[in-house]
Amino acid sequence: TVNTGAFDNLAELSLIAHAENVWFHVDGAFGSLIILDSERRHLVNGIQGADSLAFDFHKWLHCPTDVGCVLIRDKALLQSTFSMRQSYLPTAQQKSTMGDVFWDFGPELSRSFRALKVWFTFKEHGAIKLGRKMADNCKQAQYLVSLLEKYGDIIHIVRPISLNIVNFRFEPDELNKSDTELLDCFNSELLEDIKRSGIALLSSTYIYNRFYIRVAILSHRVNNEDFDIFVETMLNLYRSRTQMFITGC
Ligand SMILES: Cc1ncc(COP(=O)(O)O)c(C=O)c1O
Incomplete structure (x- = not known):
């Protein structure tokens, strides 16, 4: 859970x-x-x-x-x-x-x-606003999924998404998709690229023994546009990382 x-x-x-x-x-x-x-x-x-x-x-x-x-x-x-x-x-x-x-x-x-x-916290914001902010995070998780779904051929998303957490992993066509260890390594390196870029602080987890990038949306300031920028940045990093894996550097 x-x-x-x-x-x-x-x-x-x-x-x-x-x-x-x-x-x-x-x-x-x-x-x-x-x-x-x-x-x-x-x-x-x-x-x-x-x-x-x-x-x-x-x-x-x-x-x-x-x-x-x-x-x-x-x-x-x-x-x-x-x-x-x-x-x-x-x-x-x-x-x-x-x-x-x-x-x-x-x-x-x-x-x-x-x-x-x-x-x-309760005095300043009140329970209703705090609940609304949590609801926003859950909706943003669905929005993120809608963005990732556009790349369904290379991104595998763990479903269902019941809250504010989205787990996914890249499975590039250029790499051997049956090589689980290689894909784990690829996604783990990509996660480090994302963190180093400063665009977002993501976590990771293993689901059914496979490495997944884990996005837990918690901020009360984030909005849908931030996710557009995040996905675009991540895809650029993904392309560079794929190139590095192909050329072995
Ligand atoms: C379900 C659950 N239990 C316990 C913890 C431990 O949290 P903390 O040490 O911050 O109290 C966590 C942390 O994420 C959690 O998700």
Whole structure:
């Protein structure tokens, strides 16, 4: 799911976990915040059944690194896991007048005020705008696919595209298409060319043991024109790289 932006069927997993009496944890580090996008929140149907959910504000919500969040349904269980008795900390009796103390709910005693940047982000932009920006990224992924599709004879795209991630690899006619290692090497070199050019910062992954260039669209500033420029630049780099592979330099 991390590779492609696909979603597990949380509703079904939740039913199985509860029937089998096992803890149902959702690692929603990246994708769970899609709940802010009204058109796509169905992708996380069933998330309500989680015993615990982890996600990051420093990913798709653009908060400065690091600010993760974990929600645990059973407060008493969390508290009993982490609460400490130390002579230099308030006693249980003293705590009873203080209300909940944060160090009873996690491993940190000293910690920074990470919540402030989340508060500022929501205060400045609001949940609706943040959700809209995520929706834009998903639409841009479809736009990128429409551009890449024009080169269907040399570009293989991994489908379906359910979110903001597009994986593809080049399979140039000039190279032996059955030579998987050669094509992996070609795409890996091309990815470095793209990064060095400064046009975009892409990642990569292996899907079914094959190397793919991975575009994860996260920026709230990017627009369709940027993708036109990106594809044009990448195709120029692709042509030069193909030439280098043919001539062996
Ligand atoms: C599904 C998932 N879980 C966990 C992580 C780890 O993220 P971090 O170390 O930023 O919390 C990532 C990072 O991309 C992720 O995609």
